[in-house]
Amino acid sequence: MRTLLLISACCLMMSSFPVSGGDRVTGQPFATRSEVIARHGxxxxxxxxxxxxxxxxxxxxxxxxxxxxxxxxxxxxxxxxxxxxxxxxxxIVWDAESQAxxxxxxxxxxxxxxxxxxxxxxxxxxxxxxxxxxxxxxxxxxxxxxxxxxxxxxxxxxxxxxxxxxxxxxxxxxxxxxxxxxxxxxxxxxxxxxxxxxxxxxxxxxxxxxxxxxxxxxxxxxxxxxxxxxxxxxxxxxxxxxxxxxxxxxxxxxxxxxxxSEWVEPVSTDYRGHTVWELPPNTQGVAALQMLNILEGYDLAAAGFGSPEHIHWFTEAKKLAFEDRARYYTDPDFADIPLDRLLSKDYAKRQLARIRDDVAAKAYPDPASLQSGDxxxxxxxxxxxxxxxxxxxxxxxxxxxxxxxxxxxxxxxxxxxFALDPQHANRFEPGKRPFHTIIPAFITKDGKPWISFGLMGGAMQPQGHVQIVTNLIDFGMNLQEAGDAPRIYHEGSSSPTGETMTDGGRLYLESGFDYSTVRALMDRGHRVGTARGPYGGYQAILRDPESGVYYGASESRKDGQAAGY
Structure with missing residues (x-):
């Protein structure tokens, strides 16, 4: 009886202490909570x-x-x-009646x-x-x-x-x-x-x-x-x-x-058997699709989340996609944007060939004026x-x-x-829609709705979209973990008109990445730093294709909430 009382007392004492990430019953250590699950909405x-x-x-x-x-x-x-x-x-709206x-x-x-x-x-x-x-x-x-x-x-x-x-x-x-x-x-x-x-x-x-x-x-x-x-x-x-x-x-x-307003056709790319959807310019959604096309050429799952390879490949793909973002993204009523070429797998392969595994590139344009936003x-x-x-x-x-x-x-x-360079695609013109950082996203699988998601924060948005997609598909995270995982944010350092960078920009890593990874990235030539708050805010809903049950997620970087009934 005395032994039983001691065990009970110890259990009671242990239950009063906070549980660390490593002591979680389920889920990744960085997850703030489990997914919200509901049937009707x-x-x-x-x-x-x-x-x-x-x-x-x-x-x-x-x-x-x-x-x-x-x-x-x-x-x-x-x-x-x-x-x-x-x-x-x-x-972006998935209409259940038309299945489109x-x-x-x-x-x-x-x-x-x-x-x-x-x-x-x-x-x-x-x-x-x-x-x-x-x-x-x-x-x-x-x-x-x-x-x-x-x-x-x-x-x-x-x-x-x-x-x-x-x-x-x-x-x-x-x-x-x-x-x-x-x-x-x-x-x-x-x-x-x-x-x-x-x-x-x-x-x-x-x-x-x-x-x-x-x-x-x-x-x-x-x-x-x-x-x-x-x-x-x-x-x-x-x-x-x-x-x-x-x-x-x-x-x-x-x-x-x-x-x-204008109804437009969403644009998409296939990423490892999933179709990721964005809106075309004047938004920057195409940048996320271009990054995914490049990253599909790497074995991210084998490299592992948060590895030097994962972060290096991601950053270099971002630089290449944002090079095109600076050059082409604008109001399509005022320019002929080569979307088919930008989204082609052949073009992605050529872009992939420009990336060196051992060195961070220094010279991809990346207009700094397109970074900020709430x-x-x-x-x-x-x-x-x-x-x-x-x-x-x-x-x-x-x-x-x-x-x-x-x-x-x-x-x-x-x-x-808007740019004030008369030669820039996104130059100011009367009655023109400016380049837009805000982008909703959607993922379908086998023609059926899977995930509706988005992530706030200027130039973080396409970078965040890519991280959510790879977290889910390559790294096997659930909907909540995919948003709570520590984030990567690369910021360029050039003029609004997209002149060539000379220093490769700065790579910001949210707390949670190992210092050994930071050191390996610095050895490749990345300028690695920390920043307070540029990592966005994520919301998402996943629909189970078999049961129709919904899973919801909202992250702790904002005041938000996912809830269902």
Whole structure:
């Protein structure tokens, strides 16, 4: 009896100590939790209250597209540091009825009254990051209505109601969002309307503090009652245009009224028996596919996750893909982009031959101006098998700082990504969509939906997509582990017009990689460093093709949550 009591006491004492990664019952040591598993529906977003909004829509009879629209509207309120109705939107939709993928490009265009020559005459070498000049037409609202018209089932007024109620009643701000909000306030407070509408007594809301946005509530109510035209024409559009022009910008009512989204064919590549889907330019999704085509030539599984070979091959493939990104990716209405060649396996083999296993390359172009950005990504799946991969952004943090009076949102600064070199494919032109960093992704297998996923963070996005795919397929990780695994981020160091690098850029490795690996990479010539926060934020939903059961994942780098029912 005494021995039994001692054993019981020891077990009780051991259970009171935290379990280390090496003592996990299941899963990789770096996994933050197990996957979320549910049968009827799943939502994964970077804000837990937003995830609950999506689930509420699903439970009330809405489909995945309905839930994604409602979630995005709420996210614009709750995570204004990364998105809002002043920004752009892209989506990939798996439609269960037609058993097909559909792509939506809801990005806006540059002002038609602004020219490249104007920038050059004023002495600009690049488009400013903030203020009125990088503002382009916000495409988000039109994107909602395009999605809804094609796939939605519930009234838009019901889908926008949760965001409107939260905007009026308030909600507690979460930790990471409060952190990024605080960083934006000093930068954007110089612009009229920002302090009044996006601070509390001149300060960002703190973690746990209640935030309300009555201006946004009123704007969303107008959209709910009057449709997309209530945003792109009439008093709202006039307020937007008047505010931008009063600050010296060029966005006009005519620019807003002329805006339309575009349904596009997703592009894909086969990676070891799986089909990975992205959207074509003006996004950078093709870069992820090009990297995967190159990496398919290596035995990553044999090399092992986190090995020097794995990281070296990944980094060199990234440099090569971003060389093409700098040269070719732009609005396809203004350029002939050789997508077939860029995505061909033969081209990938020629690119592969350029990589040396023992030396890091120093001279691949990689435009530094295309690196930064803050974004949200969300994904939703419903009982019928519909799945939505949606990404939305204001670009740099909270956007341009242009905050039209009483409307409750900030306009994006995506136009900063235009080049001012007259010979560059992505040069500024009136009525043109800028190069876009934000990319939703999808994976099918044997023609059936498998995974809807995305990862936020500027130039990290295609790099992150590739890491998720290889983590899943090459390294056998589950959906949660694939997002929690330590990440690789390579940053280039050249001009916006894509001139040749001279130092190979810098390779950032998240904590979790062995120092022996770091040393081996340095021996190859990589400049290895550490950085705080550029590694993105991941959400994903996997559908089991046999049972139809959904698996959800959301990582700990953000405030997010995956949940189902």
């Amino acid at each position: 799943m939502a994964a977003t970077s804000q837990p209250l937003v995830t609950q909004v999506a689930l509420d829509v699903l439970k009330s009879g809405g489909n995945a597209v309905d839930a994604a629209i409602a979630a995005n509207a709420a996210q614009g309120l709750m995570e204004p540091v990364g998105n809002g109705i002043g920004g752009d939107l892209f989506a 993928l559909y792509g939506l490009n809801a990005s806006g265009r540059s002002p038609r009254d602004l020219s490249l020559q104007w920038f050059l005459d004023q002495g600009y070498e690049s488009i400013p990051s903030y203020g009125p000049l990088p503002v382009s037409v916000p495409g988000c609202v039109d994107g909602w209505f395009e999605l809804h018209q094609r796939f939605g089932s519930m009234p838009m007024s019901e889908l926008l109601d949760p965001a409107i109620r939260y905007a009026r009643e308030g909600f507690p701000v979460t930790e990471l969002i409060a952190y990024y909000w605080d960083r934006s306030v000093p930068r954007l407070s110089q612009y009229p309307g920002f302090t009044e509408q996006f601070t509390i007594d001149g300060q960002a809301p703190r973690k746990g503090e209640i935030w309300r946005n009555p201006g946004l509530a009123n704007t969303l109510a107008k959209i709910a009652g009057g449709g997309r035209d209530a945003f792109y024409t009439g008093p709202v559009a006039k307020t937007i245009a008047d505010h931008v022009q009063a600050q010296g910008g060029f966005l006009s009512e005519a620019d807003l009224a002329a805006h339309r 974004t949200i990504y969300l994904t939703v799946a419903d009982e019928a098998g519909n799945m939505v991969s949606l990404i939305q952004s204001n670009y740099r943090g909270m956007g341009s700082g242009m905050t039209p009076p009483d409307l409750g949102f900030i306009l994006q600064n995506r136009g900063e990504l």
